[in-house]
Amino acid sequence: MPSKYRPHIFGWFGDLDKGPRLVPLHxxxxxxxxxxxxAFIRKVSSDQIFYLCIYIIAVILLFIAVVLLSILTYLCNPILETNIFLVALSGVILCFIAMYLVIPEIYQNLFSHRGSPIIFNRKTGKVYVNESDFFNFKVFRHPAVFLQPKKRRIKEYDWDDLHGVIIHNMSRNALTSTVLMVCQPDTHQVIDHIMLDPA
Incomplete structure (x- = not known):
C-alpha cells in the first residue's frame, strides 16, 4: 500500500487510531x-546505558584504528608503496567520518533529559516534545554543537495535526517502529516527524 503522506514515508504500514481505546501499558x-x-519517555534508562556502552566501545575501537592506520600511513613510502599508502589514508579518513557520526550518539545517550519526554496536554490540545540538539537526525552537524551538549528545545504542536504512523521495516526480521508525523492542518503534507524511540 503506498503512503498517503507527502513526502512519501518509506515502509509506511498504517495509521494509529486516536479514538478512545483501552490499551494495556506493559x-x-x-x-x-x-x-x-x-508524559511518555522516549529513551528508557536501560536502553540509554546499553547504547552508551556500545558507542563508547565503537569510539575506542575507531580511535585505535586511526592510530594504527596513521602509523602505517607515516611509515609507508608513498612513491614505492602507493596502494598500501592509499588504503591506509582512506582508512584514516573513513574512521574520522565514522567517529564524527558516532560521537553525537554518545552525547544523545549521555545528555538526553529524563528520557526526552513527549507531553500530551488534553486541556490545551497541545503536544510538547522535549528534545536535545542530538535528536534532530542531521548527518552533518556544525562542530560547535558538540560544545553545548545540554542545549534543549521544546517543540509545541497541535494534537489535531499529529498522525501516529507505524513504519514497517521490510527486512527479514520485520521490525516496526512508531513515528508521530506532524502535518499541515487538514492535509497529509508532512512538515516534521517525531521518533518515539530515537535509538
Missing amino acids: DDRLSYANNNYC
Whole structure:
C-alpha cells in the first residue's frame, strides 16, 4: 500500500487510531499521567546505558584504528608503496567520518533529559516534545554543537495535526517502529516527524 503522506514515508504500514481505546501499558515509558496530561519517555534508562556502552566501545575501537592506520600511513613510502599508502589514508579518513557520526550518539545517550519526554496536554490540545540538539537526525552537524551538549528545545504542536504512523521495516526480521508525523492542518503534507524511540 503506498503512503498517503507527502513526502512519501518509506515502509509506511498504517495509521494509529486516536479514538478512545483501552490499551494495556506493559511498557515503562509512561512516566506520569493525570486527568489533564500524560508524559511518555522516549529513551528508557536501560536502553540509554546499553547504547552508551556500545558507542563508547565503537569510539575506542575507531580511535585505535586511526592510530594504527596513521602509523602505517607515516611509515609507508608513498612513491614505492602507493596502494598500501592509499588504503591506509582512506582508512584514516573513513574512521574520522565514522567517529564524527558516532560521537553525537554518545552525547544523545549521555545528555538526553529524563528520557526526552513527549507531553500530551488534553486541556490545551497541545503536544510538547522535549528534545536535545542530538535528536534532530542531521548527518552533518556544525562542530560547535558538540560544545553545548545540554542545549534543549521544546517543540509545541497541535494534537489535531499529529498522525501516529507505524513504519514497517521490510527486512527479514520485520521490525516496526512508531513515528508521530506532524502535518499541515487538514492535509497529509508532512512538515516534521517525531521518533518515539530515537535509538
